[in-house]
Amino acid sequence: MRATKNGDKILTGLFWLMALVIVGILFSIITYIAVRGLPGISLDFIMQPPSRAGKEGGISTTIVSTLYLTAVALLLAVPLGVAAAVYLEEYSKANSKFAWVVNLTAETLSGVPSIIFGLFGFVFFVIFLGLGWSIISGGLTLAIMILPTITRTAQEAILSVPREYRENSLALGASKWQTVYRVVIPPALPGIVTGIILSIGRAIGETAAIILTAGSSLNMPLSLSDPARTMSVHLYILAMEGISMERAFATACLIIILIIIINYLATLSLKGLAATK
Amino acid sequence: MEQQKEDDGYMNKKAESITRMIDIPYGLDHSKKRYPVRGFTRDKLVEMILMLSAAIFILAIIVISIFIFARGVPLIYKVGISDFLLATEWNPTKGMFGIATMFVGTLAVTMVSLLWAVPLGVATAIFMAELAPAKIGRLLGRLVELLAGIPSVVYGFFGLIVIVPFIRENLGGSGLSVMAGAVILGIMILPTIINISRDAIVAVPLEYKEGSLALGATHYQSIARVILPAARSGIITAVILGMGRAIGETMAVVMVTGNSTIIPNSIISPVRTMTSNIVLEMGYASGDHQSALFATGVVLFIFTVILNLIVNLSLKAGKNYASN
Numbered sequence: 001m002r003a004t005k006n007g008d009k010i011l012t013g014l015f016w017l018m019a020l021v022i023v024g025i026l027f028s029i030i031t032y033i034a035v036r037g038l039p040g041i042s043l044d045f046i047m048q049p050p051s052r053a054g055k056e057g058g059i060s061t062t063i064v065s066t067l068y069l070t071a072v073a074l075l076l077a078v079p080l081g082v083a084a085a086v087y088l089e090e091y092s093k094a095n096s097k098f099a100w101v102v103n104l105t106a107e108t109l110s111g112v113p114s115i116i117f118g119l120f121g122f123v124f125f126v127i128f129l130g131l132g133w134s135i136i137s138g139g140l141t142l143a144i145m146i147l148p149t150i151t152r153t154a155q156e157a158i159l160s161v162p163r164e165y166r167e168n169s170l171a172l173g174a175s176k177w178q179t180v181y182r183v184v185i186p187p188a189l190p191g192i193v194t195g196i197i198l199s200i201g202r203a204i205g206e207t208a209a210i211i212l213t214a215g216s217s218l219n220m221p222l223s224l225s226d227p228a229r230t231m232s233v234h235l236y237i238l239a240m241e242g243i244s245m246e247r248a249f250a251t252a253c254l255i256i257i258l259i260i261i262i263n264y265l266a267t268l269s270l271k272g273l274a275a276t277k
Numbered sequence: 278m279e280q281q282k283e284d285d286g287y288m289n290k291k292a293e294s295i296t297r298m299i300d301i302p303y304g305l306d307h308s309k310k311r312y313p314v315r316g317f318t319r320d321k322l323v324e325m326i327l328m329l330s331a332a333i334f335i336l337a338i339i340v341i342s343i344f345i346f347a348r349g350v351p352l353i354y355k356v357g358i359s360d361f362l363l364a365t366e367w368n369p370t371k372g373m374f375g376i377a378t379m380f381v382g383t384l385a386v387t388m389v390s391l392l393w394a395v396p397l398g399v400a401t402a403i404f405m406a407e408l409a410p411a412k413i414g415r416l417l418g419r420l421v422e423l424l425a426g427i428p429s430v431v432y433g434f435f436g437l438i439v440i441v442p443f444i445r446e447n448l449g450g451s452g453l454s455v456m457a458g459a460v461i462l463g464i465m466i467l468p469t470i471i472n473i474s475r476d477a478i479v480a481v482p483l484e485y486k487e488g489s490l491a492l493g494a495t496h497y498q499s500i501a502r503v504i505l506p507a508a509r510s511g512i513i514t515a516v517i518l519g520m521g522r523a524i525g526e527t528m529a530v531v532m533v534t535g536n537s538t539i540i541p542n543s544i545i546s547p548v549r550t551m552t553s554n555i556v557l558e559m560g561y562a563s564g565d566h567q568s569a570l571f572a573t574g575v576v577l578f579i580f581t582v583i584l585n586l587i588v589n590l591s592l593k594a595g596k597n598y599a600s601n
Contacts, residue, residue, distance in 0.1 A: 007497075008495060008496070008497055011497055012408065014400075015400060015403065015404040015408050016404070016408075018397055018400040018401050018404060019401055019404045019405075019409065019413075019417055021397065022397070022401050022417070022420070022421065022424070022467065022471075023417070023420055025424070025464055025467075026420050026423060026424050029427070029431075029432075029435050029464075032435065032438075032439060033431070033434075033435065079330075080330045080333055081330075083326065083327045083330035083331070084327070084330045084331040084333060084334065086327055087324070087327035087328050087330060087331040088331055091324050091327055091328070092331075098328075098331075098332075099331070101335060102331045102332070102334050102335060104589055104590075105334040105335050105337070105338045106334045107585060107588075107589050108338060108582055108585045108586065108589070109334060109337060109338055111518065111521050111522075111525075111581055111582070111584065111585035111588075112341070112525070112578065112581055112582070113524070113525025113526070113527065113552060113577060113578075113581055114525070114527060115525065115527045115552045115555050115556055115574070115577070116341070116345065116525070116574055116577060116578050116581075117341075118555075118556070118559075119345055119348075119555065119559075119570070119571060119574045120340075120341045120344055120345055122559070123344050123345070123348050123571070124340065124341075124344050128344070144337050144341075147333065147334070147337070148334075151334075175319070175320050176320050176323075176324075177319065177320050177323045198426075201426045204428065205426075205427070205428025205429065205430065205431070206428070207428065207429065207430040207527075207528045208429075208527040208528050208552070208556050211556065211560075212556075212559055232428055232430045232431075232528075233430075235430050235431070235434060236430050236433070236434075236528060236532070239433075239434050239437055239438075239532065240531075240532060245438075248434060252431050252434050252435075255428060255430075255431055256427065256431060259423070259426045259427055259428070260423065262426065263419075263422055263423050263426050266422075267419060267422075
C-alpha cells in the first residue's frame with residue numbers, strides 16, 4: 001500500500017514536470033524572440049517602407065499587405081462561414097445527408113495542408129482566372145482556408161443557445177428567420193466573434209499559401225490586383241536568404257505580439273459568451 | 278416594411294412577459310397565418326441562400342481536387358506511377374522526377390516528431406483533465422492555445438536560429454536535419470494532440486471513474502485502466518490529426534531540414550519533405566517541372582485526406598456510437 005502511495009507521488013511529480021516542459025517551451029520561444037526582436041521595433045520600423053530588399057528601412061508595406069489580405073479574406077469568409085453554420089445548425093434536418101456531407105468536407109478542408117491551398121490558389125485564381133499574383137488571389141485562397149474555422153466555431157456557438165429561446169420565439173409567432181436573426185444569433189455572437197478573431201491569427205501567420213498566390217513584392221499594394229508581401233512571407237525571405245537577421249527578429253517579434261493580442265481578444269470574447277449563458 | 282417594423286417592436290416588448298408566464302408548445306408557428314405569402318417566400322429564400330453557403334464546402338473540395346489532380350496526375354502517368362513514387366532521383370533539368378527521397382523525408386520527420394510529442398502531449402492532456410487544479414488547468418489551456426496560434430514561419434525561424442546551431446554543436450553535421458525538423462514539428466503538433474486528447478479524457482463519463490475508485494483502485498490505476506481505455510478513440514484521433522498536421526507542415530520544416538534530396542541515413546542527416554519541395558521550387562518551375570510539383574501535391578493531398586477520413590468516418594463515428 002505504501003509503495004503505491006510513493007509511486008503515486010513520483011508519478012504526480014512527473015506529470016507536473018511534463019506540464020512545465022510545455023510551459024518552458026512556449027516561454028523560451030517567446031522570450032528568446034522578444035529579447036532579440038524588441039530592440040529592433042520602433043515607430044520607424046513600423047512606419048517606414050523597406051529598402052534594399054528589407055536589409056534597411058522598416059516593414060510598413062508588409063504590415064499594410066497583411067491587413068489588406070486579412071480584410072479581403074474575412075470579408076468573403078465571415079458571411080459565408082456564418083451562413084453555412086446557421087444552415088447546418090438551424091435549418092438542416094437531423095438526418096440530412098447534405099448536412100453530413102458538408103460537415104465532412106468542412107472537416108476535411110480544415111485538415112488540408114496550406115501548401116495545397118497555395119497550389120490550388122496558384123493554378124485556379126492566379127492562372128485559370130487570370131488574377132495574377134495579387135491581393136485578391138491571396139485573399140480568396142485565404143478565405144477558403146479560414147472558412148472551416150469560422151463555420152465550426154459559429155456552429156458551436158449556435159449549438160450552445162438554449163432550445164427554449166427558439167421555441168418561445170416561434171411560439172410568439174416569429175418566423176424561422178426572425179427567430180434565427182433576433183433570438184439565436186445575438187447570444188451566439190461572442191462565440192462567432194471568437195472564431196473570426198482566431199481566423200485573423202491564422203491569416204496573419206499564413207505563409208506557404210500566400211507566397212504562391214500573392215507573390216512577394218515589397219511595393220505598397222494600392223489595389224486588389226497588386227501583388228503583395230505579408231509580414232510572415234517577409235520574415236521567411238529575410239531569414240532564408242540571410243538578408244537581415246536583426247530585421248527578421250523584429251518582424252518575428254511583431255508577429256508574436258500580434259498573435260498574443262489576438263489570443264487575448266479571443267479569450268475576452270469567449271468570456272462574453274460565458275456571460276450571456 | 279412599415280408594418281413589419283411595428284410588428285417586430287410589438288413582439289420585442291411582449292416577448293419577455295409572455296415567455297415567463299406560459300410554455301408554448303414547439304412548432305406552433307403563427308407566422309404562416311399572419312403573413313401567408315410573404316413570410317413563406319422570404320423564409321424559403323433565406324434558407325436557399327444559407328444552404329448555398331453551406332454547399333461552398335462541397336464545391337471547394339471538388340474544385341480543389343479537380344484542379345490539383347488535373348495538373349498533377351498527367352505527369353504521374355507520364356513518368357510512371359512506380360517511378361514517380363519509388364525513384365530517388367529528383368533532377369528537374371534532366372526530366373527526372375522521383376519523389377522517394379521526399380516521401381521518406383516527410384515520413385522520417387513526422388515519425389520522429391510523433392515519437393516525442395505524443396507521449397508529452399497525452400501526458401499533459403491527462404494532467405490537465407485529471408490532476409491539475411482547475412486554475413492551473415485553465416491557465417495551461419490558454420498557453421496551449423497560444424502555442425497553437427504562433428505561425429509556423431516563426432517556429433521555423435526559431436528552429437533556424439536556436440535548434441539548428443544547437444544540433445550542429447552537440448550532435449554534429451550542419452544542424453539542418455531530420456532532428457531539427459522533428460523538434461520543431463513536435464512543438465507545433467503538441468496543441469493538436471493535447472487539446473483533442475484532453476477533450477476525449479474529459480468526455481469519459483464520471484461514473485466510470487467513480488466505479489473504479491469505489492472498487493478500491495487508486496486514481497492512477499483508474500486513469501490507466503479505465504479512463505484512458507475509454508478515451509482511446511479520441512486519443513488515436515489526436516495522434517492521427519497531429520500526424521496530418523506534421524505531414525502537411527511546410528514553412529517551419531523548409532527552414533530547418535536542409536532540403537537535400539537524399540535518403541536520410543541518420544537523425545542528423547538533412548532531408549527534404551514533400552511540402553518543402555513544392556514551396557522551394559514553385560517560384561521558378563515551369564512545364565513538366567511545375568506539373569511534378571503539383572504531382573507531389575497530389576500525393577500529399579491524398580495522404581492528408583485519407584487521414585482525415587479515417588478520423589471522421591471511423592473514429593468519430595465510433596465515438597458517437599458509444600455515447601448513444
